[in-house]
Amino acid sequence: MTLLAEFHDIACNPAAYGKKLKKAGNRKIVGYFCSYAPEELIYAAGAHPFRIFGTGENIQLADAHFQAYCCSLVRGSLEAALVGRFDFLDGVVFPHTCDSIQRLSDIWRMNVKGSFHLDVVLPVKLDTPSAKDYMTDVLTRCKSDLEVKLGTTISDENLKKALRTYNQIRKYIREIYEMKSADPDILRGADIYAIIKASMVMECDRLLTLLPLVLEELKKKNNIAEPPEGKRVILAGGICNHPDIYRIIEEAGGAVVWDDLCTGSRYFENLTEESKDPLTALALRYLTRPVCPAKHAGLFTRAEYIVKTARERNAQGVIFLFLKFCDPHSFDYPYIKEILDREGIPNIKLEVEDQLPSEGQLQTRFETFIHML
Ligand code: SF4
Numbered sequence: 001m002t003l004l005a006e007f008h009d010i011a012c013n014p015a016a017y018g019k020k021l022k023k024a025g026n027r028k029i030v031g032y033f034c035s036y037a038p039e040e041l042i043y044a045a046g047a048h049p050f051r052i053f054g055t056g057e058n059i060q061l062a063d064a065h066f067q068a069y070c071c072s073l074v075r076g077s078l079e080a081a082l083v084g085r086f087d088f089l090d091g092v093v094f095p096h097t098c099d100s101i102q103r104l105s106d107i108w109r110m111n112v113k114g115s116f117h118l119d120v121v122l123p124v125k126l127d128t129p130s131a132k133d134y135m136t137d138v139l140t141r142c143k144s145d146l147e148v149k150l151g152t153t154i155s156d157e158n159l160k161k162a163l164r165t166y167n168q169i170r171k172y173i174r175e176i177y178e179m180k181s182a183d184p185d186i187l188r189g190a191d192i193y194a195i196i197k198a199s200m201v202m203e204c205d206r207l208l209t210l211l212p213l214v215l216e217e218l219k220k221k222n223n224i225a226e227p228p229e230g231k232r233v234i235l236a237g238g239i240c241n242h243p244d245i246y247r248i249i250e251e252a253g254g255a256v257v258w259d260d261l262c263t264g265s266r267y268f269e270n271l272t273e274e275s276k277d278p279l280t281a282l283a284l285r286y287l288t289r290p291v292c293p294a295k296h297a298g299l300f301t302r303a304e305y306i307v308k309t310a311r312e313r314n315a316q317g318v319i320f321l322f323l324k325f326c327d328p329h330s331f332d333y334p335y336i337k338e339i340l341d342r343e344g345i346p347n348i349k350l351e352v353e354d355q356l357p358s359e360g361q362l363q364t365r366f367e368t369f370i371h372m373l
């Protein structure tokens with residue numbers, strides 16, 4: 001589908017897209033880490049939210065600041081910033097999530113010049129009676145900090161418009177993913193990956209034009225689809241920066257039918273209630289969205305969510321994809337595995353860095369797992 005080429009190009013090199021936007025000069029560009037950063041506030045302030053990913057390049061400068069046992073997302077992002085690859089950013093927002101992102105925030109503030117720096121100190125426990133008020137207060141503070149940094153005011157009207165815009169984008173992405181889940185052959189795994197990743201950096205107006213066109217194309221295809229063949233699997237973990245993994249899974253006989261990834265469903269799950277006060281509504285979304293391991297919302301919540309998702313999606317197995325040295329995901333893994341085993345859901349864990357292990361090695365591991373399903 002030619003429509004997808006734009007998503008693939010941008011997902012493959014988000015920084016090049018960011019530079020192009022900067023040159024066009026329509027909006028200030030504000031980088032952010034992690035899906036707990038309130039994109040809607042950045043957008044409502046008239047700026048463009050731009051998700052920062054590791055760049056996969058050799059890490060040299062960042063090694064002076066981080067131990068080698070930090071995940072490649074934080075090391076790779078810092079390296080890219082230090083070599084000037086993110087020079088187009090006017091500011092960067094760091095949500096308070098895992099330890100690595102918190103330390104990255106400090107190091108970035110002290111070493112990366114030329115853009116403003118903003119910490120958003122979100123609550124860690126999301127299931128306490130005070131979490132909603134705490135989260136709303138943090139977002140209110142974030143709103144006024146952004147107003148100061150960007151020299152603007154965020155009107156209620158603009159904020160409501162931002163909520164509607166992001167809801168619409170998330171609805172489109174979810175609908176596309178739902179279609180793939182129902183008929184995995186309709187879209188390659190690498191395509192859904194590219195759509196979601198690119199959506200985190202692309203201009204909203206462009207997304208609101210392209211995503212419905214993709215849906216239209218898929219609906220036409222849907223009528224002529226052959227019965228799907230691949231074994232249905234779910235991906236779970238943090239960031240996946242490797243579209244090749246989807247292809248390798250497919251070549252090994254699998255089909256990704258849903259995920260619990262930061263570069264996947266964690267980006268678009270749960271909409272923001274448009275009838276409520278906008279900041280309260282944003283807070284509620286963060287409190288109710290499928291939780292990541294850097295936050296706490298109950299002892300078994302993540303495992304229960306993955307089991308429920310696997311059942312709902314009729315998945316035969318779960319593939320955990322972790323970045324090496326990602327403590328939050330690694331700490332969560334043993335209990336989630338125990339519960340999946342108890343529920344009879346086959347699972348496998350793969351640790352990756354920005355550079356993938358050899359394709360043959362991955363192929364063998366996936367084939368062995370998928371044949372077992
Ligand atoms: S795992 Fe959690 S903290 Fe890490 S990037 Fe994803 S949402 Fe953010």
Ligand code: SF4
Nearest residue numbers: 071098100238323326
């Ligand atoms: S959650 Fe894991 S992968 Fe994400 S930034 Fe933190 S340590 Fe890295």
